[in-house]
């Protein structure tokens with residue numbers, strides 16, 4: 001408190017308010033944090049009053065907030081050692097002194113090289129099948145349940161992925177359960193008061209950290225003895241211990257403490273972030289049916305090229321260009337890490353204000369991601385913003401400069417694979433509308449985004465395109481398709497427009513191929529439809545639901561008639577035989 005008070009006095013030259021004694025502006029900050037727009041309004045109000053650099057006092061810490069390209073450049077490039085990372089005390093204690101997040105300067109560069117290499121895009125290839133199978137298994141369990149809390153499911157999925165990639169932990173079984181329980185305790189301890197007294201949340205976190213470290217100790221010993229060798233991240237770092245690969249200066253050698261501290265760092269840095277990104281993405285897709293349609297188109301095309309197999313290949317992942325834009329737009333709109341914390345390592349000047357060594361500085365990323373000049377209509381979810389490369393420091397989803405996220409390839413891979421299977425096979429809708437955000441360091445939907453999930457009936461328009469075109473006569477596959485459409489009609493009222501769009505496109509193809517169904521539309525409407533059924537159905541026309549309902553009820557009659565005919569002819573055949 002004394003240090004904070006002394007710093008706040010020294011910050012006299014910076015505009016802004018330090019709020020109430022001790023609590024500062026924490027209350028309004030926290031309450032804004034949980035609102036749908038997060039700290040955007042907190043920042044905007046102060047920027048309007050004080051400009052792009054202002055001071056505040058949040059959670060007992062006197063700090064200077066900055067925004068804009070110039071501030072990003074200075075704080076993120078960290079040129080000439082001007083700044084270092086600024087962790088909370090609890091984070092420092094939990095992650096250990098040799099964590100990448102606690103090293104600076106040359107030591108940071110060296111450690112980062114070693115950590116980033118096994119996380120490079122090339123090294124991700126060997127994890128693809130594991131992620132693929134886990135995504136399929138996870139999603140298989142989503143149907144037939146009353147509610148799926150996407151955040152919880154995404155959390156389990158991403159923890160299983162990262163614990164397997166880092167240290168080959170099996171996704172199921174007692175070891176995974178224990179690991180998960182310990183990891184949860186560590187995560188909660190991050191946001192707790194750092195009082196290491198038995199019974200406190202922080203104490204439980206430290207104890208859980210020790211249990212994970214002893215699990216790692218066992219693994220490291222085994223691996224060094226040459227047993228239980230795995231193709232994982234831990235192994236690739238342990239390899240660097242061997243005398244043959246280590247350079248004379250010992251540059252590539254990591255101590256056991258460094259190994260443990262950094263495995264834990266990656267677990268912590270990579271888990272909540274990827275969980276939040278996946279959850280927001282699924283939510284934004286549901287809220288933006290046209291974008292979901294376009295994304296589904298990309299994935300169905302990939303799936304079609306595979307002739308029904310569920311095994312994703314690496315070249316297929318590289319084809320997910322629209323998906324990559326959707327991920328970037330999710331990170332922009334949600335800005336799951338709203339500010340990046342630094343500490344001034346020397347005195348410097350920004351926007352005419354003198355910053356003193358030791359001050360806490362925060363780059364306000366929310367204001368950059370919602371700057372109307374950089375991202376017009378910034379509340380709109382629009383992946384086409386990423387059609388062209390953006391100027392440096394405009395999009396900071398994975399940060400930039402020396403501390404840019406080394407796990408971005410892994411995060412994108414996990415999300416892309418999961419989304420592939422989700423949009424190809426399932427549809428979903430929310431069970432509760434609540435846009436507020438959990439008041440934790442990583443922004444997550446407060447209600448965990450509960451949804452209900454159902455398998456897509458048969459296939460959607462893209463797949464149907466190909467398959468229906470090949471049908472001749474009333475074979476069993478065609479009949480199945482018709483039956484599925486009939487089933488769909490019953491579920492119809494609870495589902496969305498865009499789903500109807502897809503199914504109506506299926507109906508449209510059936511119509512073309514059967515030719516005999518009289519829908520009773522005027523020819524002008526039929527024309528519009530033949531030009532582009534999907535666009536027509538996705539338009540904001542109020543009649544669409546009626547039209548679709550009509551089509552489906554006509555169709556169900558036809559289906560039943562055809563079914564009866566089929567049944568009659570089978571009965572006749574049986575009687576004759």
Ligand code: HEM
Pocket residue numbers: 085100101112119265266267269270271273274277331336337340341396397398399400402403404405406407408410411412
């Ligand atoms: C969508 C998911 C992710 C997002 C949005 C994300 C975002 C970020 C951002 C913005 C930073 C820079 C923060 C700053 O400059 O202060 C960062 C750093 C970092 N991230 Fe990620 N991250 C994600 C996934 C991951 C994964 C999967 C891993 C691990 C495998 C990981 C490991 C790290 C580490 C170790 C750092 C610190 C780098 C350093 O200090 O040099 N992240 N991340």
